[in-house]
Amino acid sequence: MSRIDELLREATSKRRVVGVSAAAATTESVLYQGAFGRLNEAQSSELPMDGIFRIMSMTKAITSVAAMQLVERGKLELDADAGEVLPELRDLQVLEGFDAESGEPILRPAAGPITARQLLTHTSGLAYEIWSPEIIQYMERMGVPSAFDEGAGFLEVPLVHDPGTRWCYGISTDWLGQIVERVSGLRLDAYLRQHVLGPLGMPETDFVVTESQLSRVPSVYARQDDGSLALPTEPFAAPIQVDFFSGGGGLHSTTLEYLRFLRMMLRGGELEGARILARETVELMSQNQIGELEHEILRTAMPEISNDVDLLPGMVKKWGLGFMINTEPIEGRRAAGSLAWAGLFNSYFWIDCASGVCGVLLTQILPFFDRRVVSLFEDFERAVYDSL
Numbered sequence: 001m002s003r004i005d006e007l008l009r010e011a012t013s014k015r016r017v018v019g020v021s022a023a024a025a026t027t028e029s030v031l032y033q034g035a036f037g038r039l040n041e042a043q044s045s046e047l048p049m050d051g052i053f054r055i056m057s058m059t060k061a062i063t064s065v066a067a068m069q070l071v072e073r074g075k076l077e078l079d080a081d082a083g084e085v086l087p088e089l090r091d092l093q094v095l096e097g098f099d100a101e102s103g104e105p106i107l108r109p110a111a112g113p114i115t116a117r118q119l120l121t122h123t124s125g126l127a128y129e130i131w132s133p134e135i136i137q138y139m140e141r142m143g144v145p146s147a148f149d150e151g152a153g154f155l156e157v158p159l160v161h162d163p164g165t166r167w168c169y170g171i172s173t174d175w176l177g178q179i180v181e182r183v184s185g186l187r188l189d190a191y192l193r194q195h196v197l198g199p200l201g202m203p204e205t206d207f208v209v210t211e212s213q214l215s216r217v218p219s220v221y222a223r224q225d226d227g228s229l230a231l232p233t234e235p236f237a238a239p240i241q242v243d244f245f246s247g248g249g250g251l252h253s254t255t256l257e258y259l260r261f262l263r264m265m266l267r268g269g270e271l272e273g274a275r276i277l278a279r280e281t282v283e284l285m286s287q288n289q290i291g292e293l294e295h296e297i298l299r300t301a302m303p304e305i306s307n308d309v310d311l312l313p314g315m316v317k318k319w320g321l322g323f324m325i326n327t328e329p330i331e332g333r334r335a336a337g338s339l340a341w342a343g344l345f346n347s348y349f350w351i352d353c354a355s356g357v358c359g360v361l362l363t364q365i366l367p368f369f370d371r372r373v374v375s376l377f378e379d380f381e382r383a384v385y386d387s388l
């Protein structure tokens with residue numbers, strides 16, 4: 001795997017990234033693992049293979065698996081009114097705009113209930129402030145906390161469209177995490193530890209980091225206009241304790257632990273004797289669940305946090321239960337029907353069940369969809385397939 005080593009090492013030496021960690025596997029074994037660069041520029045500590053990254057929205061795939069376990073057990077119905085489980089969802093209204101004189105938000109009842117399927121596919125109508133100027137305006141007007149603040153206050157935002165009528169990336173999986181808690185009777189961290197992370201052998205994947213782990217947490221850097229990297233004006237520190245467990249973006253993990261999760265999906269829900277999901281459930285999660293709707297380009301409303309996001313430009317993308325699906329093969333890379341997603345600090349993964357290969361690449365860089373990191377991820381993925 002010397003070519004992959006060269007790719008990642010060059011990315012650090014040419015300052016495309018401060019540190020990068022990546023791994024890939026087949027259904028049977030780990031193909032590659034490597035970590036290059038440093039934890040941060042203030043110290044000379046090299047980035048270890050067991051570096052603990054903030055994986056942000058890569059949390060969503062894990063929370064989605066937890067929800068599908070409850071579906072398998074008959075405790076959650078995909079198409080039932082989720083408000084029957086979590087009454088707070090029934091209070092959500094659709095934001096139609098703002099009064100020109102008072103600035104007050106104009107709200108109306110939603111045309112129908114929100115379902116677990118819609119939360120899993122981001123068709124619920126719930127948006128992120130990062131790509132929604134109207135949600136930013138609502139938050140400022142109503143004093144709603146940001147998703148980057150502590151606590152669950154950011155959940156108190158309205159819908160931006162009626163449930164089931166559009167694909168809109170947002171806080172749906174955070175609400176899904178609340179449903180997992182309500183249905184299971186466990187806090188989300190405890191549920192994941194008992195039913196997903198523990199059985200998969202992922203002991204360091206958690207919502208918090210311990211004092212002893214802090215020395216392995218890489219710093220987050222911000223890409224400057226000239227292409228250089230600097231610490232953000234507001235550092236994203238790894239929390240020691242949290243009051244709210246974000247099913248949409250709260251987990252920390254290591255490259256090799258997250259690879260174990262990907263391999264479980266690649267193998268149809270099982271890894272090393274631990275059955276997490278039935279094969280039929282994984283197949284269902286891997287199918288288009290949004291019909292004629294399409295994954296849309298994310299236009300940034302917070303350029304310091306994210307660039308415009310157009311994953312696999314020119315291709316129609318669909319959404320399964322927790323994952324993006326590419327509808328066409330990518331030359332030299334994954335097959336059509338593969339699963340993928342990413343994390344805000346420029347971390348990316350894919351699961352290609354047709355070819356029997358998966359991979360993950362982690363960095364800690366803002367804004368999201370940094371072209372240098374996206375290009376590095378594409379080169380990494382291509383090199384993995386070349387090695388096969």
